[in-house]
Amino acid sequence: MNRKIRLEYLKRKIMTAADAASLIKNGMTVATSGFTPSGYPKAVPLALAKRAEEGEEIKINLITGASVGDELDGALSRSNVIDKRYPYQTNDSLRNRINDGLIGFQDLHLSHVPQMLDYGFFGKIDMAIVEALAITEEGGIIPTTSVGLTPQAINNAEGIIIEINTAQPKELEGIHDIYITEKPPNRRPIPILHPKDRIGTTSIPCDISKIKAIIYTDIPDNVRPLGGIDEASKRISEYIIDFFNFEVKQGRLPKELLPLQSGVGSIANAVLGGLVDSKFYNLTCYTEVIQDSMFDLIDEGKVLMASGTALTPSIEGFKRLYDRMDFYRKHCILRPMEISNHPEVIRRLGVIAMNTAIEADIYGHVNSTMIAGSRMMNGIGGSGDFTRNGYFSIFTTHSTAKGGNISSIVPKVAHVDHTEHDVSVIVTEQGLADLRGTSPRERARKIIRNCAHPQYRDLLYDYLERAEKGFYRHQPQIIHEALSWHTRYLNTGSMKK
Amino acid sequence: MNRKIRLEYLKRKIMTAADAASLIKNGMTVATSGFTPSGYPKAVPLALAKRAEEGEEIKINLITGASVGDELDGALSRSNVIDKRYPYQTNDSLRNRINDGLIGFQDLHLSHVPQMLDYGFFGKIDMAIVEALAITEEGGIIPTTSVGLTPQAINNAEGIIIEINTAQPKELEGIHDIYITEKPPNRRPIPILHPKDRIGTTSIPCDISKIKAIIYTDIPDNVRPLGGIDEASKRISEYIIDFFNFEVKQGRLPKELLPLQSGVGSIANAVLGGLVDSKFYNLTCYTEVIQDSMFDLIDEGKVLMASGTALTPSIEGFKRLYDRMDFYRKHCILRPMEISNHPEVIRRLGVIAMNTAIEADIYGHVNSTMIAGSRMMNGIGGSGDFTRNGYFSIFTTHSTAKGGNISSIVPKVAHVDHTEHDVSVIVTEQGLADLRGTSPRERARKIIRNCAHPQYRDLLYDYLERAEKGFYRHQPQIIHEALSWHTRYLNTGSMKK
Numbered sequence: 006m007n008r009k010i011r012l013e014y015l016k017r018k019i020m021t022a023a024d025a026a027s028l029i030k031n032g033m034t035v036a037t038s039g040f041t042p043s044g045y046p047k048a049v050p051l052a053l054a055k056r057a058e059e060g061e062e063i064k065i066n067l068i069t070g071a072s073v074g075d076e077l078d079g080a081l082s083r084s085n086v087i088d089k090r091y092p093y094q095t096n097d098s099l100r101n102r103i104n105d106g107l108i109g110f111q112d113l114h115l116s117h118v119p120q121m122l123d124y125g126f127f128g129k130i131d132m133a134i135v136e137a138l139a140i141t142e143e144g145g146i147i148p149t150t151s152v153g154l155t156p157q158a159i160n161n162a163e164g165i166i167i168e169i170n171t172a173q174p175k176e177l178e179g180i181h182d183i184y185i186t187e188k189p190p191n192r193r194p195i196p197i198l199h200p201k202d203r204i205g206t207t208s209i210p211c212d213i214s215k216i217k218a219i220i221y222t223d224i225p226d227n228v229r230p231l232g233g234i235d236e237a238s239k240r241i242s243e244y245i246i247d248f249f250n251f252e253v254k255q256g257r258l259p260k261e262l263l264p265l266q267s268g269v270g271s272i273a274n275a276v277l278g279g280l281v282d283s284k285f286y287n288l289t290c291y292t293e294v295i296q297d298s299m300f301d302l303i304d305e306g307k308v309l310m311a312s313g314t315a316l317t318p319s320i321e322g323f324k325r326l327y328d329r330m331d332f333y334r335k336h337c338i339l340r341p342m343e344i345s346n347h348p349e350v351i352r353r354l355g356v357i358a359m360n361t362a363i364e365a366d367i368y369g370h371v372n373s374t375m376i377a378g379s380r381m382m383n384g385i386g387g388s389g390d391f392t393r394n395g396y397f398s399i400f401t402t403h404s405t406a407k408g409g410n411i412s413s414i415v416p417k418v419a420h421v422d423h424t425e426h427d428v429s430v431i432v433t434e435q436g437l438a439d440l441r442g443t444s445p446r447e448r449a450r451k452i453i454r455n456c457a458h459p460q461y462r463d464l465l466y467d468y469l470e471r472a473e474k475g476f477y478r479h480q481p482q483i484i485h486e487a488l489s490w491h492t493r494y495l496n497t498g499s500m501k502k
Numbered sequence: 503m504n505r506k507i508r509l510e511y512l513k514r515k516i517m518t519a520a521d522a523a524s525l526i527k528n529g530m531t532v533a534t535s536g537f538t539p540s541g542y543p544k545a546v547p548l549a550l551a552k553r554a555e556e557g558e559e560i561k562i563n564l565i566t567g568a569s570v571g572d573e574l575d576g577a578l579s580r581s582n583v584i585d586k587r588y589p590y591q592t593n594d595s596l597r598n599r600i601n602d603g604l605i606g607f608q609d610l611h612l613s614h615v616p617q618m619l620d621y622g623f624f625g626k627i628d629m630a631i632v633e634a635l636a637i638t639e640e641g642g643i644i645p646t647t648s649v650g651l652t653p654q655a656i657n658n659a660e661g662i663i664i665e666i667n668t669a670q671p672k673e674l675e676g677i678h679d680i681y682i683t684e685k686p687p688n689r690r691p692i693p694i695l696h697p698k699d700r701i702g703t704t705s706i707p708c709d710i711s712k713i714k715a716i717i718y719t720d721i722p723d724n725v726r727p728l729g730g731i732d733e734a735s736k737r738i739s740e741y742i743i744d745f746f747n748f749e750v751k752q753g754r755l756p757k758e759l760l761p762l763q764s765g766v767g768s769i770a771n772a773v774l775g776g777l778v779d780s781k782f783y784n785l786t787c788y789t790e791v792i793q794d795s796m797f798d799l800i801d802e803g804k805v806l807m808a809s810g811t812a813l814t815p816s817i818e819g820f821k822r823l824y825d826r827m828d829f830y831r832k833h834c835i836l837r838p839m840e841i842s843n844h845p846e847v848i849r850r851l852g853v854i855a856m857n858t859a860i861e862a863d864i865y866g867h868v869n870s871t872m873i874a875g876s877r878m879m880n881g882i883g884g885s886g887d888f889t890r891n892g893y894f895s896i897f898t899t900h901s902t903a904k905g906g907n908i909s910s911i912v913p914k915v916a917h918v919d920h921t922e923h924d925v926s927v928i929v930t931e932q933g934l935a936d937l938r939g940t941s942p943r944e945r946a947r948k949i950i951r952n953c954a955h956p957q958y959r960d961l962l963y964d965y966l967e968r969a970e971k972g973f974y975r976h977q978p979q980i981i982h983e984a985l986s987w988h989t990r991y992l993n994t995g996s997m998k999k
């Protein structure tokens with residue numbers, strides 16, 4: 006226990022999770038640690054949910070780094086504790102309540118959230134709840150498997166509750182690199198020149214007089230099983246690697262490529278997996294989440310350094326990671342999400358951005374968030390931070406969804422998260438469309454020919470050709486028909502005619 | 503003349519505009535100086551247009567900093583010389599050909615264009631045509647009234663044609679600050695900490711062996727008369743200044759505010775004009791274009807420093823600027839557009855972004871570029887660079903257009919250039935909606951109540967309330983009706999029912 010709280014004075018703050026939870030009052034705004042199901046508080050949220058289930062009226066605004074585990078988002082949603090939620094989520098219970106209109110959700114670029122806390126744009130932050138590995142002699146908070154917005158939560162909250170999680174391996178100490186930006190007009194350059202650069206401290210400086218409670222827990226991160234890699238994702242991965250080879254040959258990419266960012270989900274995992282068997286080496290990653298396939302790349306010596314804000318292994322990857330934490334710590338850095346997702350650093354390093362779309366349209370707009378323009382899936386996450394600022398930006402998607410009843414290439418996406426100004430390349434299992442330098446009509450033909458599923462190609466050409474007969478021929482649309490594919494799906498269960 | 507070409511050797515490259523234009527061949531990609539009708543080449547494009555009018559088959563791809571004057575975009579469009587055009591334009595002849603499908607136009611974020619030249623994404627650049635004030639003893643090119651992408655045009659082109667414009671006042675020398683970024687993976691921080699910081703040289707380094715021709719011209723920048731400030735724009739300006747006052751009172755802005763960026767057009771001019779009569783002082787600007795109202799602010803001592811990439815006075819402002827160039831040079835810096843629009847610097851400085859929308863929707867998406875989703879107006883310009891990276895982002899628009907037949911607040915915009923994740927504040931002459939921290943449905947009510955024209959308010963509430971009865975209540979849409987306002991306008995000439 007001593008090694009966990011290294012400042013004697015703080016031990017008197019130790020209490021039960023229930024007592025700590027009682028510090029959270031109705032109407033409070035609470036910011037927590039956590040990014041993906043990694044490093045989020047668990048015991049206090051569970052105790053809070055219990056109070057609500059026992060009949061107490063309690064509603065909070067909840068701000069996290071990104072998605073978090075079920076002990077936080079799930080438990081608090083089901084017990085109706087969440088009034089408003091920022092900025093990203095992947096939890097079924099929460100998602101359903103958002104889409105039922107019961108929880109107000111604002112979907113934000115992840116790089117914006119830490120500075121919005123600093124700027125006071127969320128109003129007063131009443132409480133921070135953060136998971137920690139330990140508290141140092143200087144009162145520094147050592148995070149666990151993610152950093153997220155913990156530094157800003159700690160800095161801006163009036164009170165702090167700390168969950169020391171003894172299930173997290175002590176070898177995590179030293180993996181973090183905490184750098185805190187100033188507020189304008191006093192900001193200075195962030196001195197990262199390479200993904201391997203360490204520019205900060207290994208713990209988060211904290212005003213310990215704000216610490217209201219410390220609790221112990223041993224609930225592990227709620228990691229999930231890894232989905233298998235399907236044939237389609239493998240093909241997508243091959244197209245991307247071919248594209249990298251071509252760009253190297255053209256002299257537009259160095260042979261070690263540039264730092265890679267890879268989004269979440271099975272396609273993203275397949276793309277990194279494909280690199281294991283490729284001829285590329287001496288790679289680096291500057292990304293958000295470090296997943297299983299990254300450990301393969303590190304094991305093979307293909308990736309020298311992976312910088313992110315969260316370690317998110319699968320259930321299978323969990324043991325392997327924890328068994329060799331000393332090794333992986335030399336090849337991984339966990340940074341605050343403000344830094345992992347920072348436009349300044351992403352643009353300077355020339356990160357290659359790779360993210361997954363729900364759907365894309367023939368003019369190159371991408372929908373990452375909302376089914377039929379209304380139903381929130383997860384949120385934009387960091388995809389905009391990387392897409393806008395990267396060397397170039399790749400979006401992947403299966404060409405169809407729901408057994409072929411949905412075409413993921415449509416005349417017009419039902420919600421735009423990434424504009425035509427931001428998308429360089431679209432890839433499906435059908436092929437790759439390089440959109441750089443193209444006018445909208447050239448783009449449309451490339452996307453239909455290379456990316457759309459053969460089942461939908463003629464329908465798309467038909468739309469395009471009829472639209473081109475209209476009055477405005479820059480980005481031709483038949484405006485009353487542009488969203489008709491979505492309407493057809495909602496009415497008939499299929500986009501097919 | 504001597505002061506213009508300070509390197510004796512280069513004088514043998516002097517020729518006529520017609521001879522210089524003959525170096526431009528069919529199929530070439532040409533990059534030019536110029537940003538707004540400022541500092542663009544004039545004589546060589548006119549000579550090139552003449553060749554085409556005389557029957558020669560000649561087509562080029564044309565890349566400029568932003569919009570340019572009629573001698574370049576207008577003359578070359580009318581003579582059918584432009585095949586493809588990047589990245590922004592405001593010329594009637596060009597716009598009409600784009601919308602007739604005769605010229606392929608790709609609309610790009612301005613901050614992306616210089617690096618796309620460096621990265622080779624436009625392919626080989628055959629020729630740069632750049633307007634210059636003079637060529638220094640070291641072969642440096644001194645720009646005139648804008649910098650734009652001239653450094654990247656010069657660096658990446660195989661050949662260079664220089665137009666020395668003797669109509670530009672020699673006192674411009676020293677106003678420029680040329681800083682050139684490295685390519686990834688070797689990029690370093692851009693060391694600007696304040697809009698006033700000079701970090702580079704006063705001329706553009708140039709490999710003079712690439713200079714193929716030097717011509718003299720005295721055609722002045724084709725500046726335009728200033729539109730009057732209407733009542734609505736004045737009201738918009740007042741709402742914004744009230745908002746600034748409120749933010750200062752809340753401690754969310756310092757009393758000198760933060761560096762201001764202000765878009766183009768009459769509303770933008772009115773907003774800066776409003777600051778002249780406000781109580782704010784010690785202001786700075788970090789923007790693209792320095793317009794007339796900025797000179798008023800500098801004269802009054804309200805603005806200490808204005809950093810931009812172009813000086814664009816009106817016809818009325820022209821004489822005043824040129825008469826006092828020595829004075830304004832102390833308060834203005836002209837930078838490459840890569841630096842004026844750089845995400846790194848904009849985010850570090852915490853720039854307040856203010857841009858004009860064509861239309862906005864009830865969920866906070868903004869259309870800056872395309873009427874009815876198809877007809878290109880000008881392009882996104884730098885609005886995305888500032889909006890995404892600013893401290894917060896304000897969009898202004900009149901609540902109606904075309905004599906009230908169009909509502910600029912609609913259920914769903916027909917083209918998205920700025921997403922709901924990027925827009926902090928919307929202002930019309932009806933009022934201001936602060937969208938920070940709001941869920942989509944809260945946003946909708948704020949925007950309808952505060953910004954929509956009374957004539958359209960009930961129709962918008964009606965749409966929202968019926969949409970809320972649907973199945974998905976996060977961002978409720980009636981997908982088959984979402985764009986019906988635009989269809990109604992196209993069919994009947996009015997959005998009214």
Ligand SMILES: CC(C)(COP(=O)(O)OP(=O)(O)OC[C@H]1O[C@@H](n2cnc3c(N)ncnc32)[C@H](O)[C@@H]1OP(=O)(O)O)[C@@H](O)C(=O)NCCC(=O)NCCS
Pocket residue numbers: 267268269270271272293360361362363364373374376377382383384385386387388403405406407411412413
């Ligand atoms: C876009 C995103 C949802 C895709 O996730 P994924 O797990 O790779 O995608 P899947 O193919 O498994 O699809 C997820 C669901 O969407 C459905 N779907 C996919 N495409 C669809 C479409 N065009 N229309 C309707 N539904 C669609 C799938 O059927 C599946 O539904 P189910 O859960 O009911 O089975 C996910 O990548 C995401 O949230 N991205 C935004 C955030 C982001 O990019 N983060 C990384 C930044 S670092």
Ligand SMILES: CC(C)(COP(=O)(O)OP(=O)(O)OC[C@H]1O[C@@H](n2cnc3c(N)ncnc32)[C@H](O)[C@@H]1OP(=O)(O)O)[C@@H](O)C(=O)NCCC(=O)NCCS
Pocket residue numbers: 764765766767768769790857858859860861870871873874879880881882883884885888900902903904908909910
């Ligand atoms: C959006 C933009 C076109 C507005 O320009 P403006 O001159 O302030 O706008 P105006 O109110 O004069 O409108 C311009 C035209 O659009 C029309 N218009 C305005 N709103 C409209 C709407 N909702 N639907 C259809 N037409 C509309 C006007 O009627 C006018 O048409 P006209 O030229 O036929 O008279 C201009 O700001 C722009 O190009 N912005 C994008 C680039 C940018 O933001 N640059 C600055 C970055 S630093």
